[in-house]
Amino acid sequence: MAILLTGDFHKRTVVLCILCLLFFTPCWAQDTLMLSGSQGAEINRIRMVSKFPPEKRVEEKSIFDRVGEFFFGKKQAVILSKPISVFAENPESYWVLDQGLGNMIKVQDGVGEIPHPFKEKFSSLVGICASSHNELFFTDSRADKIFKLSLDKDELTEFNPSVELNQPTGIAYSRLNDELWVVETASHRISVFNPQGELIRRIGKRGEGPGEFNFPTFIWIDKSGIVYIVDSMNFRIQILNGEGKVILVFGQIGDATGYLSRPKGIATDSFGNIYVVDALFHAVQIFDKNGKFLYYFGRQGRKNGQFWMPTGIFIDDNDYIYIADSYNSRIQVFQLINGNQ
Secondary structure (H helix, E strand, O other): OHHHHHOOHHHHHHHHHHHHHHHHOOOOOOOEEEEEOOOOOOEEEEEEEEEEOOOOOOOOOOHHHHHHHHHHOOOOOOOOOOEEEEEEEEOOEEEEEEOOOOEEEEEEOOEEEOOOOOOOOOOOEEEEEEOOOOEEEEEEOOOOEEEEEEOOOOEEEEOOOOOOOOOEEEEEEEOOOOEEEEEEHHHOEEEEEOOOOOEEEEEOOEOOOOOOEOOOOOEEEOOOOOEEEEEHHHOEEEEEOOOOOEEEEEOOEOOOOOOEOOEEEEEEOOOOOEEEEEOOOOEEEEEOOOOOEEEEEOOEOOOOOOEOOOOOEEEOOOOEEEEEEHHHOEEEEEEEEOOOO
16 A cells, blocks of 8 residues: 555556456446355356347348238237246247236247237236146236136136136246145235145235235245245245245345345246345345345346346246346346356
């Protein structure tokens, strides 16, 4: 520090600039970002893979494409409006619920289309998941309904129209127990169904204690049957076992890293880390399985790796991360690369 006190003006300026770079550079996400592990011993990276829709739409059409458009009309490309949730098979094939369009979009090899059975718009799409029976389930919170899309039959039906639901939002499927878990936000509870649509049990009531909720929203179930619930207005995450008993509760309201402000989507990676999308932070925060804050990525903006009021998240078996970047009207796809690899 003697240079700062006795050196000439130029030396002091150089040293100050270096110190600023070392200590005040924000570690937000860009195309590739480095993420410090919980102990600083390992370095994880999150690499951006793709996004939909792409920024540039280069149309290279063959003569057959042009003839087809002449006789049958030009296909209208699907542009996202307000994507809210996503379910993915892989980065080339995934499904998006778009609240602005009031519909579901299938993205295949960078092209988005509305599935054939979807003839009418939905009032307020929120959550989506898949069963082990080649089915997709999704919720319409305003209509108080759950819908099932059979991929084998290409058929859309209402899931158990006889059951009364109160603002269903988040939905997740337990492959271990063959159960469908549905968040009823307005009733501050979770309803559990079997594949036939029969109500098995209900979990929770309004409150602040463990196992109680205050306007819960999104839900995730990992391969071992552990359930992760975003207890939104309690500004926390509750982790339950397959029977609905509380394992862990963590999180509190705040405006710094590790705190929650507007928690939305939730998912886990293959290492058991918990990813929470926070719309007000315009970021994704990552916690370990004990609820300890590890790192985060994202900031407000429109560039790659930046978000504007993100909502949904999905992580596939190969640790590809799909983010519903709602107010940027896009899906961003990332890949987690573990520091030990």
